[in-house]
Amino acid sequence: MSIPHFGLQRLLTKLLLKLALWTVLLVGWSLPAFAQQGFVDNEILASRIANSIQQRIPPQYKALAISRIRPHDKQTRLNINELIDYTNVKIVRSRRFRVTDRSKLKLILKEQRIQLSEFVTPNEYKELGQILGVQVFVYGNVYPDSLMLKAIDVQTSSIVWADSFPLYDQRPNYILLNSLSGNFLESLSKDVEGLRAEKIRKVSFWSIGTPSDMDSEEVIDALTVVVSKNDLLQVVDRENLKLIFHEQKLNQSVFIDESQARRLGELYGVDAFVYGQITPRPDGRYVASLKMMSIFTGVIVWADLIKFSPPLDNTANLVNPFTKKIQQRLAPERSQGQVAIPGGVFLMGSGDPLYGNAAPERTLRLKPFLIDAQEVSNTEYLQFVEKKQHRRPVTWKGGSFGESQKDHPVVGIGWEDAKLYCQALGKRLPTEQEWERAARGPKGRRYPWEGDVFSANFAVTRESGAKQAASVFTRNRDVTPEGVRHLAGNVREYVADEYRPYSNSSSSSFERVIRGSSWAFSAMEAVGFHRGHTRPNLAWPEVGFRCAQDL
CATH class of the missing domain: 3.40.50.10610 (ABC-type transport auxiliary lipoprotein component)
Structure with missing residues (x-):
């Protein structure tokens, strides 16, 4: 029995429509699943791993190899071989360690009949260390949300370094x-x-x-x-x-x-x-x-x-929902222009020898707090001056500022002036710990933005070519994920603390801490752990401030 031509055409049309419908449904289901996996920038991740290894592995260790990184979750989209390759390059460029390449390690493991993805016994670690001239093996696991790495001493089998890196x-x-x-x-x-x-x-x-x-x-x-x-x-x-x-x-x-x-x-x-x-x-x-x-x-x-x-709130991104909840709880005039920073554990300080007064690097715990999203502007400070009959900044020529300067950060004031301004608003200067937590996040990133790269157009520092500060509302790379601006540059900022070594917190000091860099200072001061200091009665043409308050 033959099918008429028009009947065959109708049948094919129906089949094609059904196929198209199923294709749309399948694509619709698969795209969100793919999107949820996210993208991991291996170059940025490798930089963070290399920096942590360089700063935290004790100085007596000079030679290492990355032995294995195992995917604990098969759904995690991470190119492990590429990550190991990039990390090796970053470590070599630090010029501190001799690095044994993974390809050489694979060859020796093959000769020794050991699988790279399997567990390696302590005796095998010692044997491999002697063959390769390696003192430390780096290894770890990839989980759905994080990469956890450790470094083991080949002689003692003790962990000499460990760190956790969020993937998203x-x-x-x-x-x-x-x-x-x-x-x-x-x-x-x-x-x-x-x-x-x-x-x-x-x-x-x-x-x-x-x-x-x-x-x-x-x-x-x-x-x-x-x-x-x-x-x-x-x-x-x-x-x-x-x-x-x-x-x-x-x-x-x-x-x-x-x-x-x-x-x-x-x-x-x-x-x-x-x-x-x-x-x-x-x-x-x-x-x-x-x-x-x-x-x-x-x-x-x-x-x-x-x-x-x-x-x-059981969501992936705590920052904006957390700030929103806090601002709804507080009176509008108290939380306006501020960002809520969640409490918890965070990484503070640095072991980098270039920043000796930032040592040691350690983990601390903070309560949640509010911090101004930008520095205090000339306009805002003028309102305080007129209301409290307070002295004017030394940088205001003739006691006033031009129209073009109204949104620029106020400078030319002392630490005491900044403290009194915040108190007049029912706020206070941020502590050194709060300022660094806001700038570096809980995991201790180097700058307010993700990654360890600094470029001239990222922040208003000397590298940018600026001859003065920019408006407090200027948008550039110098902003934290929470929305706090200009912690790396624009103007340096007063904080509440007396300046003293971290290792001797009981010592007294007449000086106060200054944080961040400015248009007159360089990228070296732009790292989130840099500590400057000054006497509280001095006023500087590129030092301003922002306020904070308890939650």
């Missing part, structure tokens, strides 16, 4: 782990001297039970990083312990068997194990019941209930 804008899971890590660090720091008195120097993680929405491996990695990064105790990586478990046929469980722990500790030189369980609560928060057991006595030498919470 802060996502809820990453922020949740940061909350847990920060609270764990705070608790452990209070008892670390007592642990050392108990001869606890080297620890490892046994096992931590987690609810279904958390990954036990990622939790242990995050806690390993925070302990190693802050030099509280030496850490033996749990990944290496897995090999010993298999070799010695020991069972791993959340509840520690004392005899097994002692046996494993003796094999690996570990003094104590951390273990525990994370439990969700009905109010959405979590409680981590964590303990540390000495292998010498079988006694629990440290324990705590660590409470931590997911992001307030």
